[in-house]
Amino acid sequence: MPIRALAAVFAAALALAAPAQAKDELHLYNWNNYIAPETVKRFEEFCKCDVVQTYYSDNEELLAKLAAGAKGYDVLVPTSNAVQALIRGGQLKPLDKTALPNIRNVDPAYLNTPFDPGNQYSVPYAMSTTIIGYNDAKIKELGLPTDTWAVIFDPKYLEKVKGRVTVLDSANELFAAALKYLGYSANDVDPKHWDEAAAVIKKAKPYWAAFNASSYIKELTVGNIWLVHGYSNDIFQANQDAQAAGRKFHILQGVPKEGAVLAVDNMVIHKSAPRPDLALRFINFMLDGRNSAELTNLIGSGNPNKDAMSYIKPELTRLPAVFPPPALQAKLEQLKDLTVAQRRLRNKLWTEIKASK
Amino acid sequence: MRRRSPLLWAAALCAYAFLYVPLAIVVVYSFNDSRLNAEWVGFTLDWYRKLAADDEMLAAAGNSLAIGLVASLVSTVLGTMAGVAMHRYRLRLLPILIVAPIAIPEILMGVSLLIFFVLLNFTLGLVSVALAHIAFCIGFVAIVVRARLAGMDETLTEAARDCGATPWKAFRHVTLPLIMPGVVAGALMAFTLSIDDFVITFFTAGAGTVTLPLQIYSMIKISVTPEVNAVSTLLMLLTLLLIVIAAKLSPSLLRSERET
Numbered sequence: 001m002p003i004r005a006l007a008a009v010f011a012a013a014l015a016l017a018a019p020a021q022a023k024d025e026l027h028l029y030n031w032n033n034y035i036a037p038e039t040v041k042r043f044e045e046f047c048k049c050d051v052v053q054t055y056y057s058d059n060e061e062l063l064a065k066l067a068a069g070a071k072g073y074d075v076l077v078p079t080s081n082a083v084q085a086l087i088r089g090g091q092l093k094p095l096d097k098t099a100l101p102n103i104r105n106v107d108p109a110y111l112n113t114p115f116d117p118g119n120q121y122s123v124p125y126a127m128s129t130t131i132i133g134y135n136d137a138k139i140k141e142l143g144l145p146t147d148t149w150a151v152i153f154d155p156k157y158l159e160k161v162k163g164r165v166t167v168l169d170s171a172n173e174l175f176a177a178a179l180k181y182l183g184y185s186a187n188d189v190d191p192k193h194w195d196e197a198a199a200v201i202k203k204a205k206p207y208w209a210a211f212n213a214s215s216y217i218k219e220l221t222v223g224n225i226w227l228v229h230g231y232s233n234d235i236f237q238a239n240q241d242a243q244a245a246g247r248k249f250h251i252l253q254g255v256p257k258e259g260a261v262l263a264v265d266n267m268v269i270h271k272s273a274p275r276p277d278l279a280l281r282f283i284n285f286m287l288d289g290r291n292s293a294e295l296t297n298l299i300g301s302g303n304p305n306k307d308a309m310s311y312i313k314p315e316l317t318r319l320p321a322v323f324p325p326p327a328l329q330a331k332l333e334q335l336k337d338l339t340v341a342q343r344r345l346r347n348k349l350w351t352e353i354k355a356s357k
Numbered sequence: 358m359r360r361r362s363p364l365l366w367a368a369a370l371c372a373y374a375f376l377y378v379p380l381a382i383v384v385v386y387s388f389n390d391s392r393l394n395a396e397w398v399g400f401t402l403d404w405y406r407k408l409a410a411d412d413e414m415l416a417a418a419g420n421s422l423a424i425g426l427v428a429s430l431v432s433t434v435l436g437t438m439a440g441v442a443m444h445r446y447r448l449r450l451l452p453i454l455i456v457a458p459i460a461i462p463e464i465l466m467g468v469s470l471l472i473f474f475v476l477l478n479f480t481l482g483l484v485s486v487a488l489a490h491i492a493f494c495i496g497f498v499a500i501v502v503r504a505r506l507a508g509m510d511e512t513l514t515e516a517a518r519d520c521g522a523t524p525w526k527a528f529r530h531v532t533l534p535l536i537m538p539g540v541v542a543g544a545l546m547a548f549t550l551s552i553d554d555f556v557i558t559f560f561t562a563g564a565g566t567v568t569l570p571l572q573i574y575s576m577i578k579i580s581v582t583p584e585v586n587a588v589s590t591l592l593m594l595l596t597l598l599l600i601v602i603a604a605k606l607s608p609s610l611l612r613s614e615r616e617t
Contacts, residue, residue, distance in 0.1 A: 025565075027564040027565055029564065031575075032575035032576050033576070052564065052565035053413075053565075054562070054564055054565055054566070054567060055567070055571070055572070055575030056575065057574060057575045057577060061559070064468070064560075065471070065559070065560060068468050068471040068472050068475065068560065069471065069472060069475035069476075070471060070475070070481060070560075070563070070564075071475070071481070071563075071564075072480070072481060072563050072564030072565075073564045214577055218393050221393055222393070222396065241392055241393055244392065245391060245392075245393065245398070
């Protein structure tokens with residue numbers, strides 16, 4: 001008897017929580033806040049279906065989950081190196097290009113990359129760059145440059161902003177920045193160059209306030225931190241928050257002349273997608289300039305879609321991180337995955353850096 | 358009553374401050390008129406209004422509650438049975454089997470469960486999450502119940518049996534009431550563990566199944582807004598309510614043995 005009662009409670013509770021599935025559904029596995037609500041609404045009207053979103057906060061999360069065999073997702077939005085890993089794992093469905101006429105809107109600079117030659121499986125969605133963010137009032141007052149990694153790594157500049165600088169808590173991002181500063185490629189794998197980069201980082205470390213990957217947006221906005229190595233979207237967000245809070249300063253983006261890391265997120269279809277037809281319609285829809293522009297207007301993301309330019313707020317189109325000009329494009333690099341041995345070496349160097357005084 | 362030393366009071370105060378000040382800050386900032394959890398700007402109920410209109414967050418909270426209720430109910434029944442069995446039969450393998458899910462790292466359990474569900478071709482969703490939560494909650498309930506049984510006077514059950522009670526009657530009318538505080542404590546623990554679990558839930562949740570911890574965690578990347586404080590405040594209230602109800606149902610639960 002009690003067991004039957006429990007079973008009834010069980011069923012009732014779950015039935016309450018799970019809405020009846022009647023309409024067509026597109027399952028989108030996406031980063032949080034990575035599509036504008038009005039875009040979702042418009043697509044739902046267009047396809048007469050519901051968009052059901054699930055979120056991940058890290059490519060590794062997505063890879064782990066799919067590698068273990070999770071199913072039910074139609075469209076995923078992984079970063080390029082994760083796309084490559086997914087292709088290698090046979091997790092993706094090739095794209096039927098005839099269903100994607102809007103692919104012509106994409107800037108050719110972001111197509112046919114080594115991560116997915118010929119864009120057999122993926123099309124670029126949005127991107128961010130890892131650059132310098134700064135408090136304009138303070139940095140102007142101190143007379144520091146904002147167009148070079150030297151301001152993050154050279155003690156000559158750093159001593160003026162000691163304790164007011166944060167860098168990303170990511171070995172790959174920080175090594176990439178240090179390698180760029182030294183004039184190497186962000187994807188350089190020469191151990192000697194890595195040692196040089198580690199030395200640069202160790203020398204600068206005493207001047208940094210923290211390795212920080214999440215709360216630096218807030219610290220910038222409040223005015224505790226004046227200079228960061230961070231993601232362009234985050235720096236944009238920090239400035240929006242600062243303006244909304246009525247601060248007397250701006251948080252601006254500085255693109256280092258040595259170049260920087262570019263992270264492109266791509267739309268792909270999972271091999272076991274329940275609705276590949278809807279997935280293709282969604283991808284083509286998102287390649288439309290107007291729909292693509294709405295995300296940039298929302299979070300200040302970089303946009304690989306040429307057609308989006310005319311729909312983006314003018315103050316945003318001027319930001320180099322949103323539409324990198326060709327000269328800058330040439331200096332932006334997407335990070336490649338490291339081999340196991342390389343990763344081990346990098347982890348070792350990273351641990352030494354973290355432990356150093 | 359003996360006077361307690363001021364040092365003891367100070368220590369107690371510090372301990373309570375350590376436990377409750379962070380929670381109080383979360384509550385206070387849920388009324389803050391700023392998107393940032395950085396400084397006090399002014400009082401507002403905006404975040405609660407936003408929350409009321411945020412279908413995704415509410416659905417996530419609803420899912421968490423439903424899963425928590427189901428997981429705690431089922432695991433309490435199974436866990437109590439396991440606790441009684443461990444106490445009565447002194448089996449060698451059973452305690453290991455029951456404690457193992459507690460000792461196994463969550464990430465391992467999450468991945469294993471996911472692989473298991475995929476192997477069975479079981480559609481991932483609320484049910485798979487609830488099953489996973491039941492699996493790891495049973496052990497906790499069993500241990501609490503067993504601890505309670507260990508402190509129980511065995512002669513009482515024997516007396517009931519002597520007076521002609523069937524084993525079930527003796528359990529239902531003598532043992533169960535005596536171990537009730539343990540059972541309720543186990544149920545509460547299971548509920549809390551279920552509602553804030555992230556790792557196992559992440560792996561066993563299907564497309565479109567979002568629970569509160571998953572929702573909040575995915576927001577970290579774009580910085581958490583006070584809406585999260587608002588939903589946390591409501592959850593705290595709910596938990597408080599549950600504890601009050603539990604204390605009403607089983608008064609001895611929150612008091613020391615000597616006073617009852």
